[in-house]
Amino acid sequence: MIQPALIKKQRMIVCTLLVLIMTTIFISMGMGYSSLSYDRLIPTFLGQGTFKEEFILFSVRLPRIIITLLAGMALALSGSILQGITRNDLADPGILGINSGAGVAIALFFLFFPIKVGSFVYLLPLVAFGGALITAYLIYILSYNRKTGLQPVKLVLIGVGFSMALSGIMIVLISSAERSKVDFIAKWLAGNIWGTDWPFIWAIVPWLVILIPFTLYKANRLNLLGLSESVAIGVGVSIETERIVLLLAAVALAASAVSVTGGIAFIGLMAPHIAKVLVGPRNQLFIPVAILIGGWLLLFADTIGRNLVDPDGIPAGIMVALIGAPYFMYLLLRK
Template identity: 45%
Template sequence: MKTRQKKAVRASLVLLLLCLCVLLISLNTGTIRLSPVEVLKTAVGLGSPRDSIVLFDYRLPRLLIAMLAGLGLGIAGCLLQGLSRNALADPGVIGIHAGAAFGLILFLRFFGTLEGSFTIFIPLFTFIGGLCAAGLITFFSFDRKAGFLPQRLLLNGIALAAGFSALTLVLSLRLDEEVYSFAAYWLAGNIWGREWIHVLALLPWLLVLVPYSFFHAGALNMLSLGEAPAAGLGVNVAKQRAGLLLCAVALSSASVSMAGGIGFIGLAAPQIARRIAGPLHQYVLPLSGLIGMLILMAADTIGRSLFAPVGIPAGIVTAALGAPYFLYVFRKSTHS
């Protein structure tokens, strides 16, 4: 136990250091370059007006969105894999992101704008859409006699994701050209939240849900063993599973509401974390969040700088890295 704890602490410190390095690199990346010295001077109020605008009005809000969304997606994927006992479970793969996209399109149809104070309601709409998807997936994965069947989760999720994607496409075709262009960028995984109001819209969700997931890590350990063993150990299976599933849906839906349709982070981050710290979720959950944060920050930085001045959505970068990893995990799971 102590060995795993030490490994988890060391890995967390290394990940935090890497996140800091990526943060400094990203703050220096763009059409207007800011050296680390200029970044530090601007951060303490000694920079030029131009540098202050670049740092505080453009780059820092976007980076904070990437950090918060990556954290949320990594933890959400870990929760889903623990609840489903399926290494392939990912909010994007099983259809929660498709439901969140449907919720976003409903928001656009209802409000017709992405500006002003209405932005604060976007995570709520994506959560409702993701919750509808999760509810349907759970319903179709439940057997009256055998109870919840994790092995049905992936196929049901893929099927429902296709259905929600079709509904989203139909609704998006009825939007005006500017809003439709935004929806297309969102679906590609473009981090669009670049103002402080977007950070404020996302931050409360993580401040509540991340501690909740950490507090229930012990229950998740028992649920990972199966319903019968968990019930035998005194866990209220229905209550804990519902609470943790809602937490996972809310984390992933709120995260993608500001970061776009980012995939594969929820798949890869928990598996990498388990290889480092073992199966116990009190160690795996924090590591999954930090790994997700690092992946999304790096993907956004690569997408903005690789083909500058033309930016590539972070979702495309994560998909390019994640698709081969998904095939590897799928092949490994089918041959195990």
Template identity: 50%
Template structure:
């Protein structure tokens, strides 16, 4: 009888998880439809539908296929990448406040991007594919520095120490970036200012091609390691007793998180809080098991970024509010709530 009850409970939970994922997917589709219909030049639902199937005029095709759809796809990829990155960082650090932005990984990617912008143009075709690699190097070196500074022999990684070290490193990198901006010409400064505000500056198909391989490879790899993340979240002593190679697995997962965050930030700019909000929302909806938590967080992150980008484009037409600012308006109060909750 207890076994039957347990199986029934698992089946109910599985059906509930599938329903939640389906609802998130439907909300993403609705957000995409709204985003395709929204903008300074409005396209009605019927016009969008006709244009998608090749019956729109030249102007409608240009607006939809060359401006809006690439930006929507990039928003989906960025949201999923940042959310899964945050989910990994929270899992391996056992810190509910871990996030690529808060831990300084985004700042490291931005610093590498600023150095690149100082010497090379950002609009050449080759630079589009070089930028994610450079951002990855900057994010990786920053993550390595934070890891080394927050690691203590015989103690491992303390969640509080990791968070405080990340905040300190991010502050130092941000100060260095401010100094570097004084040496930029007006065009370079405008680009960096746009990037820092979290504006999705890469909004055409070549940026989709530059970002897509990173997301397609690293998110499935993270999902493949979901069982190990479940073990690591139990604590170092428990994970070691189960035979896990803690440091090796943690460094590998950290590399995946850095790759997702660095490549996403290279295209999206300094969008924060996605890696904080999406995993928390997913955890409340489906629980802590990473096999279902990771895809749910990816969908929640995509939904958040697409919705924020759409709001930023339409709320003050013809001007735009950077996506990062819209996300920050949502994320900052939520971060304060989590911080207050963690101290209680």
């Protein structure tokens, strides 16, 4: 049973994070290469802005903000699931190579199918899911031992190896591609938020609408999977079935996110850890907090990055890596 005081603390943290997200959204809407004064935001929302103001807000700023927020949430939830099913605090879709697998699939599709990016926007998450799923399957098989089960440390090491190998494949693909397509793949690799239009939002929303409630429904199973395998089996959990189902959910979340934001790592690593520090390791409590932290982290990184250097700014993936890489090293040394 969860203590009422802990539930109250979690609700207070959730409310605080919601206020922080709304504040960051408000600040982000006014910042950029074409600035929009803050006293004009509400009139523009109400349809009383000029054509330029409405274009900047509704066609440029708002879609990017929403995409970044949703992608951060998806990556954080994916990382939470992966850490639960592998019992490894270093698990993250970017570190394990799942994001790279999705990226290679997108690059192959983009390079060898005569289709414009905007016309296959709703296919992108499915293409990314296919590539990420194949990668996750290979990593899982190679790190699984029939006698001892899934080996968490081996999983991370194999995942890092896959990530580097897939990055090499991406470079080979770039070397034989047209210049215009090379630019797209290079931006994807850097974690540049490229899906900045409303159709990309509708492409990612269904995945979150389905998989967030599903994961919360499976939260108690994740708690049990976090224990030793003998305990989980003792209480009647079908370990392999639950792991595979939850792994599919984690892969789908990561693929849907990176299909519109590019190769962004460390969000799925940091958000669950921060949430566990705040509210403890119970999945029912920390997953909602991790989702909000992940959304805010990516939104904050993108807001800062795109305003540091004019006109294109620094990709969000690089900004997140500047924070996440030292945090990963800290966790690696601690564990």
